[in-house]
Amino acid sequence: MNDSENEDRNENSSDNSSDNGSESSARVPLHERRRPWWHWQRVARSRPRLAVIMTVTGALLGALLGGAGVAWRAGVGPFADDRACWGALAQDDVAALFDGKRDIETSEVPITSDRIGSEGPSGECRLTSPRGRRITVQAHQLDTGFGGAGDRWADEFLSARLTPLGDGLLGMASDTRAWLAVPDGCIGRPSGVDVNSGPTVIDMETGWTVYDDEVDTEGRDALARAVVKLVNHYMAEEGCTSEIADPVRRMSGPPRALDEKKDAMCGVKGLRLPAAFEHEGRGATVVTRGGGPVRTCDRDVLFGHPELRLMTIEDPRLAMLYDRLSHDGAKDQVKVGEQDGYGFVRDDMGLFQAECQTGQVTFLVRAEDGRRPGDIRTILPRYVAAEADRIGCGPLRVTLPASG
């Protein structure tokens, strides 16, 4: 109806305006001859033809709208949001990890579980800057079968340079490393049969180890935020409804080199510093700041490895890592109350796995080599007693087997 009325008006106006186009074809009405062949009124000459055209146009428009809508919701095509690392990190999040640079390339292996789920989920994502800096993100289940001695993960990710994320989270961050365990419950380590397996963690490492004891707070905060986003996204993908809040505001400041007193090695009151471990010009003592789940004291770190590490792991999920090892070294087993725990001492390390009210707690004294067995034997019982008191697991008195 509208169309015919429009036609009439158009007819009038065209009559007034022009009179060329007289080279006639008898069938085409005069007013149409004046229009180019593609003019809609010429194309839609008749009502059936108009109807067909309207239908086709409508269908096309609908398809376009629908397609655009789907693309929008699915985040593809022009609506794609180039999210990195399994879709967890937006471009801004990635830029925050690379001093605002936006030319970061990403590659990834999706997070999947092996068919029987025996090793837990795993996946990897790599962020690479054309200037050479890169960040590797890994999702994996910590292997409780590993030994504490010289193990790379514990060395790097439980280092005193890292600060706990706080609020009961099992995770830590520094300016070069960050990790966070997927909280138990929705996914991650359920209770029951899996209670003896390690936690599933997502960890991040920047390409190189920093030998500097000072931690850059801004860089640390960026990694801490990113690792929480990665875990939140992983949980959401698995259908969990909870979300971990931004951890940065509740984290302690990064650790500083400790002014170590002779009768308070690693800041542990009453723990005398053996003469052999006194700093000789080089080296420093760095102790984890903030409350739990891990307190590590690294002394004289060289190429990422401390010459001596004293470590307390309060969270039973992480202490599980040392459960198997603590049963090793049977010949030098330490003695305690029957149900207080078990452990051993050997030339390069002492380990005590305590049964506290909160669950298993690990106390570890570990030297780079076995050159000072006497000092390890001196430190272990005192360290265990002092730390057990601090975390509320005292009194714990371990006695050592006769040396030899």
Next chain:
Amino acid sequence: MKQLMGGARRRAVLVGGAVAVLVAAGAGTWATDTWPFDGKDTYCWGAWKEDSGPDFLSGDALDEDNAGRTSKETAPTPRRQRGRCTVALHSERADSSDGGKVVEETEITVTYGPAPKSAAERMEWIGGYLGDRSMPLPDGLPGATDGRQALLVLPEGCDTEDGRPTTVTLDSMARSVYSDNTMSGDAGLGGSQSVARLLVAAANRAMEKADCAPAKPLEADSPMPTLPEDDEDFFTRACRIRGLEFSEKASRDMEYQVGTVTRDLQSCSVRTDHGNGRYFDALMVAQPRLSALFDGATGSKAPARGWRGTGVFADDYKVVRADCAGRPLNVLMLAPSAHEKTPYFAAFANAVTRRVGCAPVAPGGSSR
């Protein structure tokens, strides 16, 4: 204007505009998953919506014949600080084994109001919600849940006139009634995380009705901690606490369950008869708002010689409150009075206070 735009053309523009607005609005509602007139039922003062997550609210719960969901509710008001709402599911099906009929019943109840006034009743009530397998609610909310029941203490603004805290509790019941017996089942609450959200949603609505809602609604977004361990039936020391020792012979039919162990809350339950009977339920509560639930029930003098703080040793429970690092710490033991359990209570009280770094409560303890 009239000349530029004839009646028909104006109509066309109006129709086109209306269509555009409708399409945009439709796309918006679709994209945001909102719909103004979806005809879905809401429950518990509008806090819960049909099909919004947990099974008991879903359409699937009503798939069977003769299935129905009913609800009842009384909202609290500024004058009457009590309320209750119940969502019940009822369905019937034929029992394939004997041709009889099986009735499935589920009932979820939310109660708004103060804790029970009677001390004995209140101690049992506190132990029921905070002890055994319950874990603290996320985001620092003063409360706990084990996935089947839950308790939340509301902010001070909702306290009763005599200063008692108001709480919101959630309880659930699910059972299948056969012709010859009854079995308990799963209420379809969707686990602890979901219960925490249901509880907080109901609490927020109830506080609005009672006119004591805080400026910012309560939230339970962070992951809910989960119980780190299962019950243990092979032991001589319960809950890894020194002094809770049992002979191998005595503990043969017993089991223990370690619940929460934090600075705010700790529980240890010891059961007899393979978990069916209570030997004791021991609980420590130091979180200030949860601690307020004990107000007025812990007596005015030491419960016995040598104990620190104030307390009451009654037939079915023992409770002591003492200062710990500037805040009151309460220890509670619920136990049938058949056996003398004061030594276990003393051991628990001193082990827990030592763990959190306070002076001992019971006689004979030593501090660190």
